[in-house]
Amino acid sequence: MQRLFGRPEALADVPTHYCPGCTHGIIHRLIAEVIDELGVRERTVGISPVGCAVLAYDYFNCDFVEASHGRAPAVATGIKRASPGAVVFTYQGDGDLASIGAGEIVHAASRGERITVIFVNNAIYGMTGGQMAPTTLPGQKTTTCPRGRDTDVAGHPIRVCELLSSLSGVAYIARVSVTSPANVVKAKRALKRAFETQLADSGFSLVEFLSTCPTNWAMTPVEALKWVDDKMAMYYPLGEYTHVPEVG
Amino acid sequence: MQRLFGRPEALADVPTHYCPGCTHGIIHRLIAEVIDELGVRERTVGISPVGCAVLAYDYFNCDFVEASHGRAPAVATGIKRASPGAVVFTYQGDGDLASIGAGEIVHAASRGERITVIFVNNAIYGMTGGQMAPTTLPGQKTTTCPRGRDTDVAGHPIRVCELLSSLSGVAYIARVSVTSPANVVKAKRALKRAFETQLADSGFSLVEFLSTCPTNWAMTPVEALKWVDDKMAMYYPLGEYTHVPEVG
Amino acid sequence: MHEEAIFAGFGGQGVLLMGQLVTYAGMMEGENVTWMPSYGPEMRGGTANCGVVVSDEKIASPLVTEPTSVVAMNRPSLEKFQGMVRPGGLIVYNSSLINAGPARTDIRVLPVPANDIANELGDVRVANMVALGAYIGVTNVVNPETVLEAMKRVLPERRHGLIPLNRQALARGLELASGAKTG
Amino acid sequence: MHEEAIFAGFGGQGVLLMGQLVTYAGMMEGENVTWMPSYGPEMRGGTANCGVVVSDEKIASPLVTEPTSVVAMNRPSLEKFQGMVRPGGLIVYNSSLINAGPARTDIRVLPVPANDIANELGDVRVANMVALGAYIGVTNVVNPETVLEAMKRVLPERRHGLIPLNRQALARGLELASGAKTG
């Protein structure tokens, strides 16, 4: 009897601290599968963010660096420039990447850093207990917008893929979700393209995952997946985004 | 005999420290003219950047605040939120706004802060002696890219108007130049729209000026204007940019 | 009088409230009190706990490292805290969810079928009040009446409707305790 | 020997180079030397200056606040620095661009038509060397030959072609100085 499905080598065989049903776990596994399939585990360096995925370094079987909040793209830049042969990816939440790290991600993308960014958008600050994120949907209640996000006060959610796709250094950008086995397969395909983009040295690559936070959304994991499909995917259209062609 | 043209009231009658032919001076005058025409001088608060315009507070006849490098949009946010009745504008260079201040400008725009940003893009760091800016053109020589900007290393120049126009909080964005009397007139019109946008409380407004730095470009002021028309305006198309309509 | 208690369980079991009620009641009775919750990633996986100090003396640290009592509403909590209890101390545990009680013999142990009793009362959510009643019954750290007073202040208006039910649950716990004492 | 000089003028006039040549030459002659440029917004409007210290003793501060000599290549520079010169000190000024010399009587003053002489020599850019020659001729702070040596090291290869012309310019300045002494 042969094994059709199991734990990829690049994923450490340890329990995670993630809440039940949190899709951080699925995303971890997909990254590990892609690393295995590309056979780059031994030259991969991951960068974990400050966020629920802060301990990601314990969950992957490759070298890992913990970055300060939002600065993973700068840390990745330092690593990649110092060792161009390495396969470098960051794993960042929406608070980490789109809020405090907005400057670093814009510039890493603009410079066309040969790194792959895994952007986990769960529309909230998970680790700190459910505060508003730049990606929190209009009307969505969080601990720092208890009456629901008021766009007059806090503005509209930032669409990271759309924002970055205007930058010339960007070679590949896609937005995916993991709300069904079919979407998981699509997501993995995009992830693989992103890593291949880096291996081809053709520029900056980013995959945005619409992810869940059952704990802070106060939903069951199954409800949470449905909310991603019904609410988030409306505001954050899935698909591939490519950069604006060079002018002049 | 009546005066057809002279110094606007909002512009202090003092000499500036700007180099001969630097268009910072023209831009200052246009802002002052608009403030006068809108009759808001007594409720206007300007924010000067760290850059050649750091002393702008000496040149305008209105309240002024000196911000730390790149943070003018955050300072403006603090002022505007504390006194919503004030007319608040920032005056920022391309290093200030597009490099160190990238995070602050993206978020101020995304929040739709009711402020007006005057963005002076001279493709270089003037005050510090001519280093590369995020807006430095490909191949352009500066003191930190002595062989000319290599886009493989430093990436392509950032087009701020294009980048920000994907954000929902943005109500008005335009790119102008002051390379001829005709362009000066157009520039002033855009500037007025921007301030009117703030007065109408309809969101974030920004006007990007393609400006000169004869000193660090090592050109005569007249050559510098020509360079703006021939080189910069090719990469940075003039015109009005409006934000992407809301999805969902 | 110097009591240092830990209340622990799943997030949904209202253990933080148990602690707050004791603390608030202690304050109303003129004691010195502190309440300290677990926070941050500690709370991942939905477990929560808080430490309460009620004392007639000024309170040094609100961190409860050697509790005089532990109230454990689920198994992980019991496992985590039973070792810390001072000799002669007390463990109240929710026997509806925990089949094997603590191993220790140098402390008092009171099993309380909190969920079962709460279900009897028609709402499993008052299991915490049952356990709280048992705890108070044994320790007498505060007067049950004061706890009910405290409830009025701690609970938001809209939830005051639940107070009668909570009173019943508390009473059932108290009975258990007195039974345990006499028996 | 202790000389503290300021060289000042428009950006394009090569005043920083004048200072560097004296400094470099001083170093080659075994003296202690420092060179300190003006920098930052100070340089706006295209004016530039540098302070040079050449001394047989260890040099404390490279900041020249009480110069023994000032070489002023344009009017703003003369106005800015003439007041600072120590009594008995020297001012060399570019009389091609400055019509009125300094008012002070307690110092030596040497007008040098640097631009005119440079134009005679066919290249106005060597005006700085004319003034430098005059300055060295009066102060003897370093040997002119050493300055020409220094030039080889300071100027990039591609500009070594200019050295002969610079040598002439320097010579013309030296003549002026000796003239001033004898006369």
Added chain:
Amino acid sequence: MAKVVFDEDRCKGCELCVAFCPKKILVMAGHFNSKGFHPATITHQEQCNACTFCARMCPEVAIEVYK
């Protein structure tokens, strides 16, 4: 013939596998695992078609599928 294997103590009882099993042959067990969760388990191994949906949706990588 297909086989799904659960690493019971890794299971956090999120029920995603249950929700996505096309055969509806997964349920949550009544007992607690060492973590204090009701673990998922399979009721009719023989009906499993080895589609791996359950495993692909499991955030804990607690499911292996064999055929």
Added chain:
Amino acid sequence: MAKVVFDEDRCKGCELCVAFCPKKILVMAGHFNSKGFHPATITHQEQCNACTFCARMCPEVAIEVYK
């Protein structure tokens, strides 16, 4: 009849006014102003059409135009 007035000591000699005067009646004076610049000046006041181009291009706001 039009008139342009220069604030000579504000002039930095950038020559932008000269470059943009349609009538080509502006030149740089031979003498220095107090700042050490050759100031711009007008040669044929009578030919000025008061178009204000010079003034609009002056970074120093050193030009006033009357009519």
Added chain:
Amino acid sequence: MGEKVLMKGNEAVAEAAIRAGCRCFFGYPITPQNEIPEYMSRRMPEVGGVFLQAESEVAGSNMVYGAACAGARVMTTSSSPGISLMQEAISYMAGAELPCVIVNIVRGGPGLGGIQGAQSDYFQATRGGGHGDYRLLVFGPSTVQELMDLTMEAFDLADMYRNPVMILGDAILGQMMEPVEFREPPKRDLPPKIWATTGAAGRPKNIISSLYLDPAKLEKHNLHLAEKYKRMAAEQVRYSTYKTEDADIVLVAYGTTARIARAALDKAIERGLSAGLFRPISLWPFPYEALKAATRRAAHVLVVEMSLGQMVEDVRLALGGGKSVHFYGRTGGMSPAPREILDEIVKIVDKGA
């Protein structure tokens, strides 16, 4: 005396600020102080104030700079790593003489460190983590009540001196609940904010800046600031003593550590030892004179901190080598148990004897 309520330290900070007239709050979430922004996000709209979650601590501290320019009472709060990111803005606010209140609910460091309480940011707070010759008023409360009282007063002091004021708490103080009552701070008549940039209507324009390109002017400005700091140092020294008179050994501790030290102390006294506690409340200005006086008779001084020893330098400066200054510290989120401190006391006294 008003009615007592049970409050978390973090909530007490937020409520105190609002009662002190703070109407602008800018902050960025960070454990263990999230209850403050969360409380503010609920309350500010109720009082017509501004709550804005900044995109970062850098932005947040510069929003504070802006609101302070507009003359508002403004506060930001964070914890150690976030406070490090504010250092440039803090230096700017000190340089531009802008009043504001900054709260640091300290956690273990360095780097990302941990989220339990610590006192290892003492140097940063009292020595200026930012650049230049500037000072903040720094207070280290040790109970939720004192945290509330000092936060309220901080706004007055900030306006009075036109200077940022920092409240240095820790995770324990921020997370714990204790009974508190609201007390009005001493009434002060404060100067009107004529310097604020609110629009130059009917007055000459106001400029707020910390730039002085002429070094002579910048030095003058620094000397003016130094004058002010001297005044602050003269007027704002605060401390409390407990049984220090003719104590054989005097403990020195601030904040949470002080309450733990006090418990150890009582145990020591039970054992017949003569021991006292000196508790600095103002960390800058540090109570140098008072400490010297309070320890004059003591044979030993024991400094206890939740750090590897930072305030101990101020104690040494105060006592100037005359005394043997002992140190006991826990760090990284660990706090000393009363028993540990007691053992330390005994060790020292025994040796001493």
Added chain:
Amino acid sequence: MGEKVLMKGNEAVAEAAIRAGCRCFFGYPITPQNEIPEYMSRRMPEVGGVFLQAESEVAGSNMVYGAACAGARVMTTSSSPGISLMQEAISYMAGAELPCVIVNIVRGGPGLGGIQGAQSDYFQATRGGGHGDYRLLVFGPSTVQELMDLTMEAFDLADMYRNPVMILGDAILGQMMEPVEFREPPKRDLPPKIWATTGAAGRPKNIISSLYLDPAKLEKHNLHLAEKYKRMAAEQVRYSTYKTEDADIVLVAYGTTARIARAALDKAIERGLSAGLFRPISLWPFPYEALKAATRRAAHVLVVEMSLGQMVEDVRLALGGGKSVHFYGRTGGMSPAPREILDEIVKIVDKGA
């Protein structure tokens, strides 16, 4: 002895770094240190190294963090406000034990301040402007030659201790030209960087992090760091003395101020006064013992700084109240003239007599 060349202090820093094997430079322009990035932008490509202008000091310091993780010799340079923005990253690097060299060419503060030389960032450099219990090695050179020598050695020391090393210069030192010769630093055999994250090929994975959620573990880590700092303190104390033996008054000054003080001193000696100079070279660790020894016989100690008095605290800590410690300072970009210092010396000695 190699041939002497004339170099700006800033250029000397850059060239020294390259000669020390630094192959990664990340920085952001700021006066008065722009010659460093500019020099690097020319030279790095020639030696196959990396020059990258970061978008900010925050980003730049985190790029340094990354390159250090990869095992590269890496440097960043800035001036006061920029260094304030690096405080979080510096704390992280200290916490993660990453070697790197940070140069601060100090200018007047606080805030935007000015661009002339100052020494008002001493506290920030020596007391950790960032959060947590950490230390940097800090050196304060006083000539361009020493600036070059210490910069080269800094890379070895950073690798040796796995700790950031800071060179604390000032605008005068950075802008001035002085003759220098290149000297190899003492050869050290340094441990291989087996901890670097270069890809887990044929070895277990490496993790670089400063996070320890368990406070017991974080404390353990801090104690490990403290051990290291103790070693650094024992091994890296540096200073120089000039005529301090039986001097009546000893001046204490570092960096640029030390050379000015020395000139004043010579004048004083000409006047028949017995005076000496103690110059700390390592600012952390501060030469407490050596200073105490060097001033044992002195009646007076005069500290001179280009600040309102920061190092003077370390001097007081060293001398422990026994001596009357005088201070003379200029700040905001002003530097003391030898004559001012001389007058101060005379005043003190006369009073003393």
